Amino acid sequence: DVKVTQSSRYLVKRTGEKVFLECVQDMDHENMFWYRQDPGLGLRLIYFSYDVKMKEKGDIPEGYSVSREKKERFSLILESASTNQTSMYLCASSLPGQGLLSGANVLTFGAGSRLTVL
Amino acid sequence: QKEVEQDPGPLSVPEGAIVSLNCTYSNSAFQYFMWYRQYSRKGPELLMYTYSSGNKEDGRFTAQVDKSSKYISLFIRDSQPSDSATYLCAMSLMDGTDKLIFGTGTRLQVFP
Numbered sequence: 001d002v003k004v005t006q007s008s009r010y011l012v013k014r015t016g017e018k019v020f021l022e023c024v025q026d027m028d029h030e031n032m033f034w035y036r037q038d039p040g041l042g043l044r045l046i047y048f049s050y051d052v053k054m055k056e057k058g059d060i061p062e063g064y065s066v067s068r069e070k071k072e073r074f075s076l077i078l079e080s081a082s083t084n085q086t087s088m089y090l091c092a093s094s095l096p097g098q099g100l101l102s103g104a105n106v107l108t109f110g111a112g113s114r115l116t117v118l
Numbered sequence: 119q120k121e122v123e124q125d126p127g128p129l130s131v132p133e134g135a136i137v138s139l140n141c142t143y144s145n146s147a148f149q150y151f152m153w154y155r156q157y158s159r160k161g162p163e164l165l166m167y168t169y170s171s172g173n174k175e176d177g178r179f180t181a182q183v184d185k186s187s188k189y190i191s192l193f194i195r196d197s198q199p200s201d202s203a204t205y206l207c208a209m210s211l212m213d214g215t216d217k218l219i220f221g222t223g224t225r226l227q228v229f230p
Contacts, residue, residue: 004161035220040126042206042222043162058217090161107218109161 003027004110006091012116019078021113023091030096032074033107034058034066037088046089049074050096081117089113121145124207124221133230137194141207141221144188148209148219151183153192156204156223165205166192197228 007022025032031050035043035058045058047066055066063085067075074093078085092107124141131137139153150169154162166181168174168190174181180193190209194201207221 040222042122042124043220045217048217092161106164106167107162109163111159111161 003108004091004093006089006110006113008113009111010114010116012118013081014118015082017081017117019081019115019117021076021078021089021091021115023074023076023110024072025074025091025093025108026072027093027095027108028071029093029108030071031094032068033092033094034064034074034076035090035092036060037090037112043090046076078115081115083117085115086117087115089115121219122207122209122221125224126222128225128227130227130229131197133197133199133228135197135228137197137201137226137228139192139194139205139207139224139226141190142188143190143209143219145209145211145219146185146188147211150210151181151190152208152210152218153179153181154206154208154220156206158203162206194226197226199228199230202226202228 004025013019033048034046037043044060046064049055049068065077090112091110094107122143152167153165155165156162168181168183171183171185178195182191204223204225206223208218
C-alpha cells in the first residue's frame with residue numbers, strides 16, 4: 001500500500017559531506033516535491049519537478065540540488081552539508097490537473113527522512 | 119508576516135471534546151484550502167479540502183472557510199485519542215503549479 005518511499009528514515013552526516021536523499025513513488029505521478037519541516041517554521045518547499053529532467057526552485061533552494069532521471073524517482077542532493085540543514089525532509093508527489101476538484105493537487109507524502117548534520 | 123499563520127499549540131483536550139483548529143492567511147488569491155493530519159514519525163496525509171468559501175463536513179470533521187476574513191477552521195466533534203496528531207492547514211493558488219503553502223501545524227493531544 002506504500003505509495004511514496006523515502007529510502008533513508010534517519011541519517012547522521014558530518015559537515016561538508018555530500019548527502020543524497022532518495023524518493024520513489026509508485027503512483028505514476030508527474031509532479032514531485034521536496035519539503036523540509038522544522039519546528040515553528042512548518043513545511044517549506046525546496047524544489048519541485050513536473051516532469052522527467054525538469055526541476056524548479058521552491059522557496060528555499062539554496063544549498064540543495066535535485067535530480068529526476070526517471071518519472072518515479074526524485075533525489076535531493078546536499079552538495080556540502082551544513083548544520084543548518086539538520087531537519088526532517090519530506091518528499092511528496094501529485095497528479096497534475098485542474099486542482100482538487102479533478103483529484104489533482106493532492107499531495108501524497110512519504111514518511112520523511114530525518115537528517116542530522118554534525 | 120507569514121502568508122499563513124497557525125497557532126502551534128499544543129492543544130490538550132479530554133476525549134469527547136469539540137476541537138477547533140484555525141489558520142489565518144494574507145493572500146486573498148488562495149482558492150483551495152486543505153487540512154493535513156500528521157501522526158508522529160509519519161508524513162502528512164490529506165484530511166479534508168474545500169474550494170473557496172463555505173463549509174464541508176466529513177463524519178466528525180467540519181472544514182470552514184471565510185474568505186472575507188481570510189480565516190479557515192477545522193472542527194473535530196467527539197474527539198478521540200486517535201485524533202492526537204499535528205494538524206497542518208495548507209492553501210493553494212490553483213495556478214497550475216500544485217504548490218501548497220503550509221501553516222506551521224497545531225499539535226493536538228486528546229487524552230482519555
